[in-house]
Amino acid sequence: MNAMWALIRRDLTLSLRQGGGVGTALGFFLTVVVLLPLGLGPDQALLQRIAPGALWIALLLSVLLSADRIFQQDFEDGSLEILAMAPLPLELVALAKAMAHWLSTSLPLAVTAPLLGFLINLEPQAVLPLGLAMGLGSVTLSLLAAVGAAVTVGLRRGGLLVSLLVLPLYVPVLIFGLSAAGGGPDLATASLLILLALALASLVLSPLAAAAALRSYLK
Amino acid sequence: MNAMWALIRRDLTLSLRQGGGVGTALGFFLTVVVLLPLGLGPDQALLQRIAPGALWIALLLSVLLSADRIFQQDFEDGSLEILAMAPLPLELVALAKAMAHWLSTSLPLAVTAPLLGFLINLEPQAVLPLGLAMGLGSVTLSLLAAVGAAVTVGLRRGGLLVSLLVLPLYVPVLIFGLSAAGGGPDLATASLLILLALALASLVLSPLAAAAALRSYLK
């Protein structure tokens, strides 16, 4: 337990000191949000319609952009080997690092994204459900991103490969995340529950997958 | 000259062997293009309207995703120091590596993007101007990405920071790239000329900026 906290704390410190801080994540998120109206045209009605989708896509991408190095540094400087020999099982190491990524990147974005929604005129009543959906969804996103990062940790230029592997897995999150924001209250609750289920499932499964991948790279 | 070719060849080899190859870039690109209809809804007319913008945004993002490590590996394993001591001036090193990135990532995307446009039903007559605009624009994108990569080469988690720094600079490319695809022929030629001007300007300036940044990191 203690060890997991230490891991999380360390990764947060590192991401802060190495320019991967929350501020940067937000900055990137903002830039994506700016690009969208530029790319898709300033038409108010149009923007309003696509606002939730745009925010979700921006969230997915910024999580991915920051994900590919969750394990890489530790892999390259030999820390991962020591961690693999530590009392803490590698599964929990993976979990801790995924959580650190969630805290440092996904969560802040998930919280602020709906608030930034007004920039691409999101309807006010969509803010709360979208916020909840993103809060739940972001857990899954970070955990899946960790799997992708682990699977490509040996490849120096993994960046795009991670995205290629993980983005398809993000589709369910995206779909239910949208239906949470889009439809009526009962549909919203339903999709929120599904998102919760997804989060729990990945909480259990993805550390296993990530740890397995890491072990095979360590050999 | 010979040295520059060697650099470009090596970087292409590396990106192929390390999972940063063309295929991956395309794959990522595809996933983004597929995500968009999911995120924004399947409405045909809507998709048709936003198709060029969507393609452009996907291009920008995939260039960025692959950009942040243009220099990092060479920086961390000490190759950059040897390159800095080589007869070849560091500016040309930066240029060569930017070109390698362009060849391995931006150009293939720029060429295929318009063809993939049918997935999100892009009007046929928009394909050619869009292709030209992307071909010209991608040069600027890679060069600017190289500057961003150089400026953050010392920071292990530079990924998002690069985007925050570079995406704003991409705005002009995006704007003119779109007007090339959107409006009539004369507007198209005008914006293509502007894109050409941007490409030439960044071809001259960005190697200087990148080299300066690299030097200060080597110290």
Added chain:
Amino acid sequence: MQSLANPARFLKIANAVLPWVWAAAALSLAAGLYGALAAAPADYQQGETVRIIFVHVPAAWMALFVYTVMASASAAAIVFRHPLADVAAKAAAPIGAAFCFLALVTGSIWGKPMWGAWWVWDARLTSMFVLLLLYLGYMAIWQAIDEPHRAAQIARIVALVGFVNVPVVKFSVDWWNSLHQPASVFRMGGPTIHISILWPLLVMGLAYTLLFLALHLVAMRSEIAARKIRQLRIARIGDR
């Protein structure tokens, strides 16, 4: 950094002028506010909302002006290698970002009654937003690189590269057809807005400038102090 070990002269001057700058800023601000809230007439079609102009426009001017200051300081740092130039650039950034933010907020508050939307993606607004992002990126660089000497060198490059956006903001209204009105004060052939609006506007502009000057000097002072502290800390650390 050792060349910055003795910024005593700058500090002397700064400490000397600061009180006066504060005073001047306060006075002009008072005058400007009087002109804005009392003297200036309510617009016949906009009504009282027109008064936002006195907050909004100078803020927008400053946002552009400060980035220009930042960029030219960075250029100076490259040319003359004077470490104070870097300090000046770094200290200016947050202030400029604040002005930029103010212009954005007041602008969108004004936009609601005028255009019926808090925000529209026209060229002027977008480029202004990008300016804010550039400020953020610049500050992020300083925060991300802990070695001040290197951070300075990198930040210079970032500031100069980003400067291309300033003319874009300024002339966006002329280059693209925009909801936002074109320049009516700083334009070829003189101002075009009514004198009763113009003078408080200019006074407010002056007030903002003085305010920036004061804040900038303070920020520079504390930045120098911060570097001194870091210096001492490192010097205290033993070796081996």
Added chain:
Amino acid sequence: MQLEADQLRCERGGRTVFAAVGFSLKAGELLLLTGPNGSGKSSLLRLIAGLNDPAAGTIILHGGHGELSIGQQAHYVAHQDAVKPALTVAENLEFWRAVLGGGDVERALAALDLARLAAYPATLLSAGQKRRLALARVALVPRALWLLDEPTTGLDKNSRLLLCRLMQTQLDAGGLIVAATHVPLGIEAQRQLDLGEPS
């Protein structure tokens, strides 16, 4: 406490690095691994640590904690230093203390004469200082077995003495050490295993 390796065969990248290698190490003994580059010293250490699996043969630690793997009862210092540049020297050790479960950072720093660098960001460390930080990890928590891969790399005379002292205390406390090296460590080894020419 006894480490027994028997009939080990190591394969890496599909090639057999060494075969039919065995040794037996008793409490308080130091095993020196020697042999030319590529003969498999590091590979053998990784086998013992459990990071790689032997293609054949067995490695057993008698008298250890049965429920723990050998790796979990061992300290491993590889060619890489496992040092985080963005953290200070002390922070690096603090982290390992938490992960390895307990230990005294002060003592570990002192053991390799890093006390004065405690507050120093690890980026700024010289090669040897970095190596010492890596070695300080083994001084944190007592563990039965030390696996050291060319520990003296980049160390100056004084640091080499400190390392010898550290290893001596481990041996005196009845611990075991397996060390791969090309240069004399300056401490007499009870056993030596020469892996000979790479096959």
Added chain:
Amino acid sequence: MQLEADQLRCERGGRTVFAAVGFSLKAGELLLLTGPNGSGKSSLLRLIAGLNDPAAGTIILHGGHGELSIGQQAHYVAHQDAVKPALTVAENLEFWRAVLGGGDVERALAALDLARLAAYPATLLSAGQKRRLALARVALVPRALWLLDEPTTGLDKNSRLLLCRLMQTQLDAGGLIVAATHVPLGIEAQRQLDLGEPS
């Protein structure tokens, strides 16, 4: 051909590492840099290579190509190996050949007994093999000055001999070598500079 350094002061991260350091090295001479960890050996090599600028003092190479910087007339082998894992041994050298302008890869490989490993991906190299690949770079093109930072790190006996032979040929050809080390290189040095305790 003569390398003159005078009154050098080196600052890193705002701290003075050493001051008032000077030396003079004539054609065919080897300068050994010694001193404890953190005394500034690597820093001095970087100053000579032109990678860092001295805070004070001058470094001049008499009789070199006036229009070229010292770095461009020098080979530099740092603590890092500048080896690309994804390329084969031969490809790595091929690349450096093209960048450094000419040279004979075969000879370089042979000089450090890497010919056997030519087609081997560099990921699979052992630490010492990797180091030898890094050293092979200096055998590619003749350059007036060699800057070697702890060149023997991780080398086995045989490779150390090969390195000595290589250095000897450089000296015999009237070249210069500046080498930082903690262990005897096995070749007698005409000059030695001890950087002593870090200030």
